[in-house]
Amino acid sequence: MARVTVRQRNQLTIPVDIARAAGLIEGSVCSMEMVNGTIVITPAGGTAPPLGSFVGVARGVWGETAADVERTLASDRGSWNR
Numbered sequence: 875m876a877r878v879t880v881r882q883r884n885q886l887t888i889p890v891d892i893a894r895a896a897g898l899i900e901g902s903v904c905s906m907e908m909v910n911g912t913i914v915i916t917p918a919g920g921t922a923p924p925l926g927s928f929v930g931v932a933r934g935v936w937g938e939t940a941a942d943v944e945r946t947l948a949s950d951r952g953s954w955n956r
Contacts, residue, residue, distance in 0.1 A: 888915075 876889045888898065896917050898904070903918040936946040 876892060878886050878889070880886060888896075893899075898917060905916045905918050907914050907916075937943045
């Protein structure tokens, strides 16, 4: 059982191992309720990862340099049916 400390403004830090096991990431939304005198925190689901986690995911797909990317785009544009 993990122990946490209630900080200023009733903030809690969820231990890393518990957060990982629950699939929590920054920005995750949880529900909190009292059940028979016990605080229960449940992931609400439906959270999207922060947009910053997508930075660079397509790096190199269209080329390594700006010139490579321009050549690829020019080629792709030429193949479009208009």
